[in-house]
Amino acid sequence: MLELRKYVNVSDDVFVVKNLIGAILQGVGIAYLFPILLIWFYPDEISYVYYFVAPGVFSILLGAWLARHMGKIEDVNLRQAMIAAAFTWLLASLISVVPFMGIARMSFTDSWFESMSAWTGTGLTMMSHLESYPRIILFWRAWMQWLGGIGIVLVALTVLIRPGVAAARLYRAEARSERILPNMVNTAKVIFQIYLALTLVGIYLYYINGMSMFDAVVHTMTGLGTGGMSSHDLSIGYFHSTAIEAVTIFLMIMGAVNFTVHYRLFKEKRLKPFFQDVQVRYMFFFLLPVIALMAFNLTQVGDGVGTALRQAIFHSVSAITCTGFEIADLSKYPELSKFLLGILMVIGGGAGSTAGGIKLIRVTLMYESLKWTLQSAILPKGAVIKRKVGNYVFSEEDVQEVMSFTMTYFAFLLIGTVYTMIRLGTNLTDSFFEIASAQGNVGLSVGITSPALPLDMKVLLILHMWIGRLEIFSTLVFIISVFFLAPRMVRRR
């Protein structure tokens, strides 16, 4: 790693990062002020307003001071963009602990866990008896999940794509030829309109199916953002309503679809782009066998066919979309069902969506590349093999990048799983499940996550949520930069 230093201009990085911290602080500060609107409806919660106004105003002021030279930043390079993305989630989660510590009297670690889980759209929680908390704090969690959801879509479509590099093609496979959104501000505008429209649709659908307005808002925000934090301990299971489950499935899938597909849906006013999308097709391709197997497995342990199928469908969609809503106690599920859900959580939703995991396009590409490898072994040297998925032609470089990411993803899963087994003595399935849930930003739990966890396990899960949200490499680049490059700059002075 020593060699790296000669290539990197550290003081330039520090300038960019300082201004970016300022911008993030301002953003989170503004976010802090929104939950105050709730007082209009729940005036008895006015005493909690302080825990939002104080950190909000402080963040905005500090941020404005730090970002005062923002205009001087001409360009951001790939390394800086990756560092900034990793830093955004880390810093946002740290700033957002105030209401948890102040109102819910949670420890710092539990509060950090909760806000990291919220901002990354994971949904694992340190809180129980949710109904006993003030609504403003439940709204705060859902609000972070909604913002975190649109945030990651923006990062995925602008920062993680690395213009000109292989990954770019993966993220906007279909959209690329149109170059619909040439820069970040435009992207943000269009994505935000789509996101807001879907949110209003979700609230309406929940409300007409019997939810209270508060629950409808909360569950739409956490469903569409595939965050999965509920205002009830029993999650969606609380409502005992097939209609509400159906609306939830709709919202979860919407949240896990590449947002450029939504853009085309809105523009073309027809459903074809949805069913034509490679990622959507493969989502169903992976869902169907798992639903069948899981339903069968659930009937083996005594569930009726109807219940088994209903739970299998709901939880499979919740897992592959990385939402984490539940309608039954997963800790009582048989091992096979847990493992199948774990696989779906590892696969994850669409690239360019709010979902986590490896992402459908990557899994699809690897599946297709097996065929190409076989063809090249069977055919004589002259034969040309078309590396196509959907309408898009992939290079060997794309394939390598995807596999490299996947192997790294597996390596982190493995480390976390083994650590959990050693530390807690839990079995393989449960340990893998909980780590896969954290790293895939899913939030389904077999009961390992609880306030009773030892400190190191909480930190481990926080790290997995953070690493998973930024697709690993961003966080690794961030960590390497902080530990290997920053010390040098300090010594230089």
Next chain:
Amino acid sequence: MLELRKYVNVSDDVFVVKNLIGAILQGVGIAYLFPILLIWFYPDEISYVYYFVAPGVFSILLGAWLARHMGKIEDVNLRQAMIAAAFTWLLASLISVVPFMGIARMSFTDSWFESMSAWTGTGLTMMSHLESYPRIILFWRAWMQWLGGIGIVLVALTVLIRPGVAAARLYRAEARSERILPNMVNTAKVIFQIYLALTLVGIYLYYINGMSMFDAVVHTMTGLGTGGMSSHDLSIGYFHSTAIEAVTIFLMIMGAVNFTVHYRLFKEKRLKPFFQDVQVRYMFFFLLPVIALMAFNLTQVGDGVGTALRQAIFHSVSAITCTGFEIADLSKYPELSKFLLGILMVIGGGAGSTAGGIKLIRVTLMYESLKWTLQSAILPKGAVIKRKVGNYVFSEEDVQEVMSFTMTYFAFLLIGTVYTMIRLGTNLTDSFFEIASAQGNVGLSVGITSPALPLDMKVLLILHMWIGRLEIFSTLVFIISVFFLAPRMVRRR
């Protein structure tokens, strides 16, 4: 797959394959005659000779007739070589069932399982109360494992390397610059001498440490061939001897080292090439943390530190070298230890050795490629990244081929594990363990493998052993050729 047909000259394939079948038949036929030598020492087993002479002579005669045009084959292309390799193990295992059916009165499936397990060097077994069987049949198993071991080394160094293709560099990383063995006949000669010398060393070491001559021969053949079939139900645990365990560890490691390293050891008469070898280094790199964790885990369930360490070392080496010898009942191991052994079985031994699994060089290359990916993300575009492992520079093509293989390996593990869980209701750890053991040609068992298994599970394990031995792609090419190409040829007539 339909497009493939226009590139492939099927009748040419059939000609080559027919002659190859003949050659294989002759080889197995000759192999059949060797166990008869045992009658010299155990004259009371003369009645079993019939079950070796009859199939042996029949195979030789049929083979000679089928291979009568062998001289006309000028060249074998990659596809034909892969098909032939896959076919060799399939056919050899089918021909070798006679003594199991005739002497041991086992069913066809059990006999096929046993001979596939023997030829692939796996060591999972359908036989119990081993001491009650005639020695000639125990020798027959060990003999197949010894031959299967040298066979796969030859295939690895000549067929699987695909001269001129990326994989070639993986197999003979160090040896390549010397081009020590330009053709298969020379390779066979040198490898055979090394193998024989190591075998004699092993027999001597076992014998002076108290084994009977018969046991010494059997365990050397199955230890060096990393086959792991014993003449005792308790495997190496039967001998209750640290010295014998140490000799076994030595033999297992020798069998799992690239044979070009052995060649250099013999030629240079010093140990340096051994400790310089990248695969040897990484074997210890992976072994050390696993041994530490497993020993710790075993003390957690009540073992003394000495026993825990001894078992952890022996079983870890047995797993990573894909041998499968045991000194304790693994079905009683805690989940973490089973899982750790499972990981070592998936990693496997050195490429170009008798071991199975993904192979150390591949895992090493993937581990190193993560560093390269990070470097390329951090460094500006101009920076040059050296893709080196040991003394060898790898291309992106190498990396992609390795990852593609690994993903396919995982996919087959996953399918087998899920199938086992559904079919037998076993838990994730045990199911994964047994499938990883079969696919990695290891032979360690947590007790799932037994004659009581349903037919489909036996066939599943047979397939995993076969697929794993030929590094998957050979068998897939074989299967595709048989199911997609052969029917066309038939229609053509």
